[in-house]
Amino acid sequence: MTSFQENGDREFLLSRLPEFLQACHAKSYLRKHLKAFSGRQVGLIALGKAAPDMMQVAVAYLGCSHGGIMVARKGEEKYIDGIQSLGASHPIPDQSSMEAAKAICSYLQHLPQGLPVVFLLSGGASSMACLPVDGMSLLEKAALSRQLMHQGANIHELNVVRRAYSQFKGGGMLGHAQGPVHSFVLSDVPGDDPAIIGSGPSWPGDGDNPLPVLQKFSIPAPKVQAKKTTKSTWEHQYKIVATPINMLAAVEKSLRANDWSICNLGDCEEGSPRDMAARHLNILQQQPSSNMAILSGGEAASMVLGDGIGGPNREYVLEIMLEAKRRSLPGSLTAFAIDTDGVDGGNDVAGAVLCLHECNHQDWEDKAKMALSQSDSGRFLDGLEASIRTGPTGTNLNDLRILLWRP
Known part of the structure; x- marks a missing residue:
């Protein structure tokens, strides 16, 4: 049942992605400010x-x-x-x-x-x-x-x-x-x-x-x-x-309409993907026992440790799953993270979405840690078919991260 729920949550987030990106577009905000001219x-x-x-x-x-x-x-x-x-x-x-x-x-x-x-x-x-x-x-x-x-x-x-x-x-x-x-x-x-x-x-x-x-x-x-x-x-x-606050408000409205409880961390989240993942799971585990969505904007910053392909949003998704497994987090968990300009790091991948049940096969943790140590989260997530490719989005309101948890 858990894998079925997670797959459904993954598809739900991907189906809402155009709506989330629409909330970032200039045409939604700019025209009223040009009236004076x-x-x-x-x-x-x-x-x-x-x-x-x-x-x-x-x-x-x-x-x-x-x-x-x-x-x-x-x-x-x-x-x-x-x-x-x-x-x-x-x-x-x-x-x-x-x-x-x-x-x-x-x-x-x-x-x-x-x-x-x-x-x-x-x-x-x-x-x-x-x-x-x-x-x-x-x-x-x-x-x-x-x-x-x-x-x-x-x-x-x-x-x-x-x-x-x-x-x-x-x-x-x-x-x-x-x-x-x-x-x-x-x-x-x-x-x-x-x-x-x-x-x-x-x-x-x-x-x-x-x-x-x-x-x-x-x-x-x-x-x-x-x-x-x-x-x-x-x-x-x-x-x-x-600002990213406008985007987060639109995403929160969409998730609430689909019966998710919301914890919106705002648009000032910063730090390494690993530190951010640990902090977000701490917050998640403090929430009431109901279907919970953790939203955050801001920007993760990661060191380049090797010659791999990746970016901070994809590293965040892997760090979330590694930390969730370390804590033996119960229930189902889906992690979604993109850069709203469609480019996470230096190549044309927006980010990734990954479910906890996809991380249970043999040697997954060792392979994920190896990918992170070589700044190669991109190739690793491509192998899991977890990468998100939007193409150029025509906007940029920084990162969007969503955790969906069913305890």
């Missing part, structure tokens, strides 16, 4: 993983009398009449990322004096638009990001360093504006800090100190001067139009 002349810029969808909404509502520029992840560009569409690298910047940053700055510089700009920002922008400070090469900047990621730096730590050595981030983009800039933002970071989302190209910085982060991970400081305080001569306004 209806009928006005504006410049248009969209940057990040949700750039195509955000730009489509803006052009449909505002037009593009002064053209516009849109930077999306390579391979996810869309044609929109009147808009320059560029693809740039993620999660490590390359030449396309530098060209994208320069193209945005050039577009701003050539707009009429005083013209308002609508800037549409979403996660992934930190890598897609890269303009290192003087004296630092693109290769050096990319290597610095790669080192931090591989050592498990969280998004706050990573983006403090990215901003400090960028002419574009930390409000640097504003220095090229010829008029007021109005930012409308999809948040993909725990806590929704404007300085962290996309490393804050339209959020003036106070002069970031990257040294504590670099020292924490034993990374030598670059031999260049970090960027100082950024100032803008034009008005700038900043509005977060959607």
Whole structure:
């Protein structure tokens, strides 16, 4: 009966996945915030993983009398009449990322004096638009990001360093504006800090100190001067139009409608997949004896330990099952975890869904631990037919994790 229930819960979650992703889309939130610009002349810029969808909404509502520029992840560009569409690298910047940053700055510089700009920002922008400070090469900047990621730096730590050595981030983009800039933002970071989302190209910085982060991970400081305080001569306004909280609320509503009790941990969950899994099972076991769903957003960060294929959401699913078996957790358990942009880690797999009964065959624990030790959760879960592939989702509200438990 347990395996039957778990299989049903797995199929239930997969069937609801389009609904969950729909709750993340810009078109669900953006239009009402653009009303103030209806009928006005504006410049248009969209940057990040949700750039195509955000730009489509803006052009449909505002037009593009002064053209516009849109930077999306390579391979996810869309044609929109009147808009320059560029693809740039993620999660490590390359030449396309530098060209994208320069193209945005050039577009701003050539707009009429005083013209308002609508800037549409979403996660992934930190890598897609890269303009290192003087004296630092693109290769050096990319290597610095790669080192931090591989050592498990969280998004706050990573983006403090990215901003400090960028002419574009930390409000640097504003220095090229010829008029007021109005930012409308999809948040993909725990806590929704404007300085962290996309490393804050339209959020003036106070002069970031990257040294504590670099020292924490034993990374030598670059031999260049970090960027100082950024100032803008034009008005700038900043509005977060959607956060992972909106997504979690929609998921919670859907699960409640299907008779699940809910424990919603919010959108600020951070840590390693292993620590997060242990914490979530502690919470699960403290819940009343009823069919329980544990929801969480935020972002897990994992160290790269080998040359395997995987990502933090897939590692989380494996860590949940290993910890559940260690505790001899009774009943049925299904673990689901995805990155809502459709990319968990560096390859095009969104995440995974796995049931506890699928982990009972001989040597499963040893093989799972071996996969984790080599950062190879992806291949291991592919072998279990547990991987989730959504393709590009057109949005990014960070991670979504769901545990379904029937005691």
